[in-house]
Structure formats: C-alpha cells, structure tokens
Amino acid sequence: MIRCLLPFFIFLLFIIEGTVFQVFSPDRFGSEAIIIPRFAFIFVIVITIFLGRTTGGIYAIVLGLFQDVIYTHVLGIYIFSMFFTAYLLGFTYKIFQKNLYLLIITAVFGTLVLDYLVYGIHFMVGITNLAHEQFLYERLLPSLVVNSVFMIIIAFPLRKFLLFLQKNDDVEEKINKRKKDFRWQR
Template identity: 45%
Template sequence: MIIRYSMFIALFILFILEGTVYQVFAPDFHGSAYQLIPRWMFMLILVAGIHRGRGNGLLYGITFGVLYDIIYSQVLGVYTFGMGLIAYVFSNSIPFFKDNLAVLILTVVVGVGLLEYYIYGMMTLLGKTSLAHETFLSTRFIPTLIMNFLVITVFAFPLRLWFQYLERRMDEMN
C-alpha cells in the first residue's frame, strides 16, 4: 500500500520542504542579491515522468502545480499549466533517458530552466513583476539553475535506484 502512494508522499514532502528551504535562501534574509529557487519537487516530477511515463508526469505536474498555485502563487493556473505541460513534454519513457544519467540530468535541468522562464514570462505579461530581463538572468535564473543542477547531480543515481525498486515492487504486487 505504501509503495503505491510513495511517489505522492515524496512529492508532498518536497512541496513542503521547498517552501521551508526557500526561506533560508531568500535574498532579503541574508542580504544577498541572488535568489536561489529550489525546484526539487518539479525535478522529481520530471524524473518520475521519465521513469514511469507521460501519464504519470502529467498527473503529478498538474496535481502539484495546482497546490503550488494555491499556496505560493499570486495567479492561479500559471504553475498548473507550466508544470503539467513541461512534465508532459519532457516525460520520455525511453530506456536511453532512463539509463543514461547525464541525459537525465540535462533533461531535468532544461525542464527547470523552461519552467523558470515560463513563470517569469507569465508574471511579466500579467504585470506581476517589473524585474528586468538582465536582472532576472543574473540574480535568479542562473543561480537557480546552478543550485538545482547540483541537487539533481547528487540525487540522480539514488532516484534511479528508487524508481527501479518501485517498479520491481509494483510488478510483484500485480
């Protein structure tokens, strides 16, 4: 039973953890000019989509995008659409993507970059931010990509092992 819902449990824990960790990395807390936005939940959604297929990536992306919109966003639907679409597009359940860690890491980092750019574009379009593009690139986009790249690099191999374990257990249950 716990195996079947372990993905939702892990995503929910990361959802809560992201909001907590962001408070530590918030620029006004330390006086830093850089914003480091943890996208760990979204990275797990992308890895889950790659390992378990597009349907799962889309389901997790939309479900947790709605939660993200309700809790963290000023505008409803921005994260829902962005996470769902990017998770659907990047969820290639091809053995080459599953087995090659470098390709997995690159795919996840590009997905996070697209999400960041999409969120920035939508907030600019809707007038919710007045941040200049150059400032966005230097203070938020690049530092966020570097931090999330380091995190996925450390956790890519354990995540792959976890998904292999989940797949074996799900096959045993069926």
C-alpha cells in the same frame, strides 16, 4: 504501499522548498540573488521520465495547484507550466532512463523551461516588470546552480528507486496475466 512513497516525497520536498530552504536563502545575508528551489518539480520530472507522461502529468498538475494556491495570486500559471514541461519532457520516456547524465541534464533543463515559462507568463500578463537580464542573473542562474546540485545528489538513488518500482509493476502485470490465463483454461 511502496507507490505511496512518491507523493509523500514530493510533498516533503514541497514543504522543504517553502520552509527549511528559506533559512539558507542568500537574500537573508544581503545578497541580490534569489534562489527558487524546484526540488519537488525535479522529482516530478524524473517520475515523468520513468513512469510516463500520464503519471507525471498528474503529479505536475497537483504540484502546480499547490504552488499556485500557496505562492501566487493567479491560479493556473504553475499548473499549466508544470504540466506542459513535464508532458514535453515525458517524450524522453525510454531514452533517458538508461543514462544518468542525460537524466540529470533533462531534469535541470526542465527547471529552466519551467522558470522561463512562469517568467514569460507573468511578464505577458503584467504581473512583473522585471527585466530579462535581472531575471537571468539574480534568479535563474542561482536557482539553476542549486537545482543542479540537488539533482546530482538525488539522481542515482531516485533512479534506482524508480527502476525498482518499474520492475515490481512488470512482475505484477505478469502475475495478473497468468491469473487471467489460468481462469480461461478452466
């Protein structure tokens, strides 16, 4: 039951990125900056760090599919980019769980990698001709600031929740192992 909350939170963050957050977008107020929130992907990165590359990869593929279908006209760019980034950061599986600061830095770094991958693929395919400096100053830096603030706010409660899930999984595994051992003893 508790595990069903993870996809729900990711979906909720995905909806917030595309709807509610657009109300506060700087370009509505005449700014040149374009903020691209990656809240759901940050959630996926933290899930990858705590629950492993396989689980995080599945969430990244599904989120990437949603992103591709709803926001882009080229299927596969976000699927590949999100999966690759989540899988790459999944190698920090046990190392960065213990340190909250490293978790925050890793998640923000993941959004940086994702944005550069998406920009690079769009540039190589010819979908965009946006200059690197313009991408850096108008999109990447404002997005990194907003995503960093979000990660700082959500890091501690999310870490506690995922540690709770890990603990429950360990308890369930021990109970199942004892049941199997008990059956063999009969």
